[in-house]
Amino acid sequence: MSHTSSIVMSGIRPTGFLHLGNYFGALRNYVRMQEEYTCYFMVADLHSLTTHPDTAALKGHVHRVLAENIACGLDPEKVALYCQSHVPETTELYLYLNMLAYKGELEKTTTFKDKARLQPDNINAGLLTYPVLQAADILLHRALLVPVGKDQEQHLEMARNFAQRFNHRYGEVFPEPRAFNYGEELVKVPSLDGTGKMSKSENQLATLYLADDDDLIRKKVMKAKTDQGPAEPNTPMPDYISNLFLLMRLVSAEDVVAHFETAYNGCSIRYGDMKKQLAEDMIRFIAPVREKAEAIRTDHAYLQQVMELGAEKARASARETMRLAREVMGLRYY
Ligand code: TYM
Secondary structure (H helix, E strand, C coil), X not given: CCCCCCEEEEEXXXXXXXXXXXXXXXXXXXXHHCCCCEEEEEECHHHHCCCCCCCCCHHHHHHHHHHHHHHCCCCCCCCEEEXXXXXXXXXXXXHHHHCCCCHHHHHHCHHHHHXXXXXCCCCCHHHHCHHHHHHHHHHCCCCCEEXXXXXHXXXXXXXXXXXXXXXXXXXXXXXXXEEECCCCCCCCCECCCCCCECCCCCCHHHCCECCCCHHHHHHHHHCCCCCCCCXXXXXXXXXXXXXXXXXXXXXXXXXXHHHHHHHHHCCCCCHHHHHHHHHHHHHHHHHHXXXXXXXXXXXXXXXXXXXXXXXXXXXXXHHXXXXXXXXXXXXXXX
């Protein structure tokens, strides 16, 4: 398949506020890809039901994710920006793919094991088949490139397996999708406390959200763990320090990063100064997104238009794929 004909698909769950991990793992790529490819980006509201069965907060979260997507630079005219539940073809494909997914492999999935541990009283079948629904999202548009962060790599591998099995059993319909990032490697944005990654719902004081106000950003960055600094030149960095540098590389100018790297290697680094700089650069990055998103989030008429237009585009693509899928499966009896 040629570069220009490649189709792109990705999604974000509406389970909370978007953060820097979502931006640098996913959204930053979306915004660039919309200029080069046919893109389908959605709010994965059905996926959120596997862990958040209470739907009271869903509407607000869906609006927020849509608004934050647009505030980061997605153009709903250029891409299909839609809600997963507005494209019912998704659930039909999910059903067919479920017959090709095995209990053993689903139980071994890292995200399933993590979530089962977090919610031992609600290990539902939707949670188990989460990667199948995600594969359906992607294959529904016969997408090839899936911009995601590192945490989604295993789900992409499973999507390739399901696509292969379908093609092998019934006939070639699906290309094998792969995780994509403009840099070489998939991104994992670490949390500010040096343990794990930034996340929508865990360790909120160690996660920088796109909706955080300036003072909160300062407070969170200044609280990040540091130490007295290296005692000898060119000491390897502990994780919590290299994480700070990683975050700085995302939002600060190159010469600023170089300045602190030199100071680290020469044992003259002052982490207080580094964190002050990082906080101001973060604010310069986050504040305009926050302000833009806030204006869009409260414009319900506009968001409705966006969702309707997005669903229309996504369903046109989905209908065509499902026609092909049913045909090769032999589900046409007349
Ligand atoms: P979700 O909602 O957890 O995250 C949305 C996107 O943000 C990326 N991400 C990160 N990247 C780098 N560092 C981090 N700390 C970080 N945290 C999150 C995720 O990799 C993702 O790209 N299962 C998906 C949603 C989904 C989907 C899809 C994705 C549903 N259907 C089809 C792609 C294609 C999820 O839970 O993402």
